[in-house]
Structures are given as C-alpha cells and as structure tokens.
Amino acid sequence: MYERGAVDGLEWRTMVGAMTADIETSEFELSQFVRSVRSVRRFAETPIADDVLGDILETARWTGSAKNTQPWELIVVRDRELLRELSECGTFAGHLAGAQAAVCLVMDDDHKRLDEGRLAQQIMAAAWAHGIGSCIGTMQPEANVARAKNLLGLPKERGLSTTISLGYPADPRALRRSLEPGGAAGVPIGRKSMHDFVSWDRFDQRG
Numbered sequence: 001m002y003e004r005g006a007v008d009g010l011e012w013r014t015m016v017g018a019m020t021a022d023i024e025t026s027e028f029e030l031s032q033f034v035r036s037v038r039s040v041r042r043f044a045e046t047p048i049a050d051d052v053l054g055d056i057l058e059t060a061r062w063t064g065s066a067k068n069t070q071p072w073e074l075i076v077v078r079d080r081e082l083l084r085e086l087s088e089c090g091t092f093a094g095h096l097a098g099a100q101a102a103v104c105l106v107m108d109d110d111h112k113r114l115d116e117g118r119l120a121q122q123i124m125a126a127a128w129a130h131g132i133g134s135c136i137g138t139m140q141p142e143a144n145v146a147r148a149k150n151l152l153g154l155p156k157e158r159g160l161s162t163t164i165s166l167g168y169p170a171d172p173r174a175l176r177r178s179l180e181p182g183g184a185a186g187v188p189i190g191r192k193s194m195h196d197f198v199s200w201d202r203f204d205q206r207g
C-alpha cells in the first residue's frame, strides 16, 4: 500500500520523529525534509483532520515578515463548490478543484511578495510534515483576481495572488505530476546544477 508522504527514500514518520525529537535524526535528514517539499496536484479524498489543519495554520502564523509587519491574513476554503470556482480563476489552478482545502493568502497589498513567498513555503512545509501535499495556484490574469476576490468577499484593495491546494497525495505518481506530459504547466521537476546555481565571492566565480 502506498505509504502516506513517503518521498525520495525518506519516510514521513522519520521526518515527524525528527521534529518531535522522539528519535535521533541527523541535521542532514532534516535538510532532506526541507528539500523534499514539492508540488502535488492530485489529491486523495481523505479529509484533513481539524487538528492537522490547525497545526499547519499555527506554523503559518509564525512565518517571519519584514519588520514583523505580518502583512497577511489567510482564508481557508473547504467548500467544494467554492474550490471549484477558484480553480477557474487561474491559468494553472485546476488542481484546486480536487483539493481537500485551499489556503488563500490575503495580503495587505500587492507589494509584499517576499513575505508572501515565505508564508507560502512555510504552509507547504508544515503540510508536508503531516504527509499532506500542496501546490500553489496563482490567481491570474487580473479579471480572474477580481473574480476570486469577489468569490471570497475580499475588499478590492487587498492583494490576492496565491492560493495553495492541500490534500493527501492521490498516489505515488502525484508526487511527480510535473514529469507527466500535459501535467500542470508541463514543467520538469529537476533543478539547475549546483555549478549554474552558485558563485563564490564574485558573480560567476564558479566552484
């Protein structure tokens, strides 16, 4: 049977154990956990328990922001029809329709993108610690942003760009969705080589 949250040889329970210090886990395993947070776009029908969702939201609440301004609020959407309507408010937001919940990042305005990115990553990592997959669904273009704001009852001046689907992965392939032809955005899952990614002391001084 598919083991919830198993990824890249590192088992989900090991990750949780690491955080609760129940078992000895090396720093390298913890960084491997951080590295294992990937996009999941197909979800099982297993509901997310309230205490699990609460833990994800509590972790999100502790995200750092510039000068601790916390320029955000969250709206958690669990209403199935609303999830479906939001899934139509982005070019690649279809995965919202099959999610158990979506977290909508309501920003004070549209200029706090670094804060918004940190908040998104923190939610995704907290979810993954519970074996819950996630994916960003960007609300776009502008007409769809207005539509999504209207659906959520948001005042016009608030920023809404990022929603995050949450749900247990449908199956192991769901962890590698972006490899499949026609997968959301059709983008590969790999990364730049370390050589292309990092310079030392000066721009383009490669290691």
Ligand SMILES: Cc1cc2nc3c(=O)[nH]c(=O)nc-3n(C[C@H](O)[C@H](O)[C@H](O)COP(=O)(O)O)c2cc1C
Pocket: 037, 038, 039, 040, 041, 090, 091, 092, 093, 095, 135, 136, 137, 138, 139, 178, 184, 185, 187, 188, 189, 190
């Ligand atoms: C700013 C931003 C916007 C994104 N918007 C979407 C989106 O609208 N739909 C989607 O399916 N994935 C979206 N993603 C997820 C990216 O496609 C994903 O991070 C990238 O393909 C790497 O995936 P991986 O970590 O699973 O390898 C977005 C990611 C970021 C950082």
